[in-house]
Amino acid sequence: MNRFPKNVEGDFYTTGTKDINGQWCSDCMACDLPENEARDLMAPLEGENYDTYFVRQPNNLEEIAQAIGATEVCCVDAVRYGGKDKDILRRVHPSVSDFKLSIIGSVVPSTNKWWKLW
Numbered sequence: 001m002n003r004f005p006k007n008v009e010g011d012f013y014t015t016g017t018k019d020i021n022g023q024w025c026s027d028c029m030a031c032d033l034p035e036n037e038a039r040d041l042m043a044p045l046e047g048e049n050y051d052t053y054f055v056r057q058p059n060n061l062e063e064i065a066q067a068i069g070a071t072e073v074c075c076v077d078a079v080r081y082g083g084k085d086k087d088i089l090r091r092v093h094p095s096v097s098d099f100k101l102s103i104i105g106s107v108v109p110s111t112n113k114w115w116k117l118w
Helices: 033-037 061-073 086-091
Strands: 012-014 016-018 024-026 079-081 099-101 107-109
Touching: 012 061, 033 061, 061 079, 061 086, 086 099
Parallel strands: none
Antiparallel strands: 012 079, 016 024, 099 107
């Protein structure tokens, strides 16, 4: 996954793509749903900002729930979790996580590739 460079460093992030001119663009569709789920964690879509990204990482259980909610409402899986916290991995959908729990409970890299679904 290409982490969008405007994201603050941390486990929750959004993806992005460089255009033909080398400019970064968020992969999110700018519908404002993820931003509404995690208002204090994500940059608002206002003015000239059409990019979805985290400006702050969650610091408590309520904010973790908001960040997870943002992953759930993003229709293109551009809001993701890249951490290894087992409690969070149990709550996020595997399609938006860089890691998963194995059958024995170990944290392993996720092999979910959306393009292999077809």
